[in-house]
Structure formats: C-alpha cells, structure tokens
Amino acid sequence: NAGVTQTPKFQVLKTGQSMTLQCAQDMNHNSMYWYRQDPGMGLRLIYYSASEGTTDKGEVPNGYNVSRLNKREFSLRLESAAPSQTSVYFCASTPGWGNNEQFFGPGTRLTVL
Amino acid sequence: GQQVMQIPQYQHVQEGEDFTTYCNSSTTLSNIQWYKQRPGGHPVFLIQLVKSGEVKKQKRLTFQFGEAKKNSSLHITATQTTDVGTYFCAGAASYDKVIFGPGTSLSVIP
Numbered sequence: 571n572a573g574v575t576q577t578p579k580f581q582v583l584k585t586g587q588s589m590t591l592q593c594a595q596d597m598n599h600n601s602m603y604w605y606r607q608d609p610g611m612g613l614r615l616i617y618y619s620a621s622e623g624t625t626d627k628g629e630v631p632n633g634y635n636v637s638r639l640n641k642r643e644f645s646l647r648l649e650s651a652a653p654s655q656t657s658v659y660f661c662a663s664t665p666g667w668g669n670n671e672q673f674f675g676p677g678t679r680l681t682v683l
Numbered sequence: 684g685q686q687v688m689q690i691p692q693y694q695h696v697q698e699g700e701d702f703t704t705y706c707n708s709s710t711t712l713s714n715i716q717w718y719k720q721r722p723g724g725h726p727v728f729l730i731q732l733v734k735s736g737e738v739k740k741q742k743r744l745t746f747q748f749g750e751a752k753k754n755s756s757l758h759i760t761a762t763q764t765t766d767v768g769t770y771f772c773a774g775a776a777s778y779d780k781v782i783f784g785p786g787t788s789l790s791v792i793p
Contacts, residue, residue, distance in 0.1 A: 601779045603781065605783070611785060611786075612689075612771060612783045612784055612785035612786045613726065613771070613773075613783040614783070615780070615781065615782060615783070618779060618780060618781070620779040626780065628780070628782075629684070629782065660725055660726070664779070664781075666779055668713070668714065668733075669731070670714055670716055670731060670773070670775050670779070670781050671716065671728045671731055672716065672718070672726070672728060672773070672781065673728070674725040674726050674727075675725065676725055677725055
C-alpha cells in the first residue's frame with residue numbers, strides 16, 4: 571500500500587496562474603481532507619470530503635476549489651494563485667464514521683511569486 | 684466556528700524532565716486526536732480519545748480527555764531527544780470536520 575500520495579512535491583507559480591494539486595489514497599477511506607501549513611503554524615483545514623460525492627468548506631476555503639473525483643482521489647485547485655497562498659499543502663484521509671485517525675501525504679510545497 | 688487552542692506554543696526542557704501540552708476547544712468534541720510532526724515531515728497520528736474522562740498511555744506518553752469533552756492534555760514523562768517535534772491536537776465537533784490546534788513545539792536539551 572502506498573497510503574496517501576500527493577503530486578507534485580514542489581511547485582512555483584506566478585501570481586494569477588492556476589494549478590491543481592492531486593491527492594490519492596489506496597486505503598479505501600471514506601473521508602479526505604486538504605490542509606495548509608504556514609511556517610511555524612498549525613494546519614488549517616481548507617476543504618474536506620466526508621464521503622464520495624460530497625465536499626464541505628473548512629476554515630480557509632477562499633481562493634480554492636476541490637473535487638472528489640471518486641473514492642480514491644481528492645484534488646485541490648487554485649484558480650488564480652496569490653502570494654498569500656504560498657504554503658505547504660497536506661492531503662489526508664481517514665476511515666470516517668467516527669474514526670478520525672488521519673493518514674497524511676508527504677505534502678506539496680507551493681511558492682507563489 | 685469551532686476553534687482549537689493549545690498551550691504552550693513552545694517548550695524547552697532538559698532531557699529527563701517532564702513535558703505537558705494542553706488543548707482546549709470552543710465546542711464539545713466527538714473525539715480528539717494527537718499528532719507529532721518532525722521538522723520537514725508530515726503529522727503522524729499518535730492516538731484518538733473518544734470517551735469523557737478517558738486516559739490512555741503509550742509508554743512514556745499519557746493522554747487525557749476532559750470530562751466535558753472540550754479539553755485534552757498530553758504528558759511526556761522523562762523526555763528524550765527523540766521526543767523533539769511539534770505536537771498537535773485535532774478535534775472533531777461534527778462527524779468528520781477535524782480542526783487542528785496550532786501545536787506545541789518541543790525542544791529537548793541533551
């Protein structure tokens with residue numbers, strides 16, 4: 571099992587460019603999450619998906635969109651990147667149904683110039 | 684909205700001393716988890732607490748969930764250099780919406 575995989579690992583964008591961060595899990599988990607972590611700070615929830623076909627806003631959803639493509643995949647899209655979106659992005663999954671043990675991917679380090 | 688706070692933000696201890704971090708939620712939680720993150724890495728799950736007043740131990744680590752299910756603590760006995768990292772609590776008020784605290788960064792001086 572690969573667990574949770576994220577692509578790309580690193581990305582540099584210019585202000586206004588768009589991109590999609592990909593996340594996939596092979597653990598048959600129901601719930602998936604996108605967090606951002608800024609230097610020296612905790613993880614802030616951007617969006618989550620409690621089950622296939624549903625998505626909900628987290629703490630900091632502005633400037634992002636998500637797609638739960640199927641049970642395995644949950645993508646995060648930046649339509650028009652801004653320097654304030656420079657961060658490390660983590661995808662995570664949990665079995666759900668009350669079991670919130672989160673399995674994290676390795677992260678994507680995004681810089682917006 | 685739900686907020687999760689942690690104190691202290693930083694803690695420096697001599698190796699062998701004890702360490703405690705405290706977590707408080709603005710809302711009653713269904714469950715709470717604790718994670719450890721090493722510099723440059725991703726958070727790694729330590730434990731989940733579900734029941735009011737629950738206490739769980741993992742070797743030198745003791746986790747408690749408050750009676751009101753709004754607060755929790757992590758206590759490390761006799762810290763070692765391998766304990767260095769940032770410890771996060773994460774709480775779920777609604778079923779699957781998990782909010783992380785800001786973390787406590789632990790430094791251990793050999």
